[in-house]
Amino acid sequence: MPLNKSPLTVQTGAAVSQGLNVVALVSVGMHPTSGRQRRAELDARAVEQGLRLIHTPATPQHSAHTLDVVHCGSTDTPALKQYAGMGLPHLTILEQPTQNDPLPSLIDYLQTTRADIVLAGMRAESGESSGMLPYLLANTLNMPIINSVAEIISVNQGQVECLQALPRGQRRKVMVNLPCVITVDMAAAAPRQSAFGPGQRASFTSVPVKETADTVRLSWTITPAKPRPKRMKTVKAKTAADRFKAATAKPEQQGGRVIAEESPDNMAHMLIDYLLSEKAISTANKQPN
Secondary structure (H helix, E strand, O other): OOOOOOOOEEEOOOOOEOOOEEEEEOOEEEOOOOOOEEEOHHHHHHHHHHHHHHOOOOEOOEOOOEEEEEEEEOOOOOOHHHHHOOOOOEEEEEEOOOOEOOHHHHHHHHHHHOOOEEEEEOOOOOOOOOOOHHHHHHHHHOOOEEEEEEEEEEEEOOEEEEEEEOHHHOEEEEEEEOOEEEEEOOOOOOOOOOOHHHHHHOEEEEEEOOOOEOHHHHOOOOOOOOOOOOOOOOOOOOOHHHHHHHHHOOOOOOOOOOOOOOOHHHHHHHHHHHHHHOOOOOHHHOOOO
């Protein structure tokens, strides 16, 4: 399976320098139909961008890049093996309960590892799903952030050039200094298929962290989502009586005729006349009597 459709170019100074330290943040997704846990679609695309970046060939000027996939939660989560099945030899797990706030743990870990590029999906599929976590990380770590990235084009002289997805299929190139935070859009390349064997053989490195309870989330009541009701047609009425009449009035009959007792020929002619009146067919399609 090819790893790169468009090879990335990474250039530094003349001296040999260390490769990029890329960190991809992943969460547990949820299947929209069955509700089962799975790898999150946007986070999997972020991991795919990280894999393409680290497989850039090493040169005499710089060493190979590294990718660290980080998850806040438990090592017993089955969905993490789907990320490992993408070809990851190991994952880093910041051990903490699911209901705890992951932001303080991620801030401490990223400050320790000194990540050059932090990749994440635009929003999670479970929990709050607000999409604010990458922005809070960038603000606390004093890093620039690029949102809705479809592709990482190149990394040159301490700057990363990305292709940003805009509404209506438009794209634009954005360049930002390293280190930075990048959120990946659905317009990015689809993640590679997860293999069962590599997912079982991958190792999970558990990192103990200081637990920070999310007191606000503990007070929530989570219920299954329901379809939103359809908006009623807006009635332009000047008085309250007219609005009440419009809200309680029965729908007017649009006319019609019962043809169940007609002969087959008459019913066919009536049906053709109705289709002609609705302009569903043209007169050229009408057969002569």
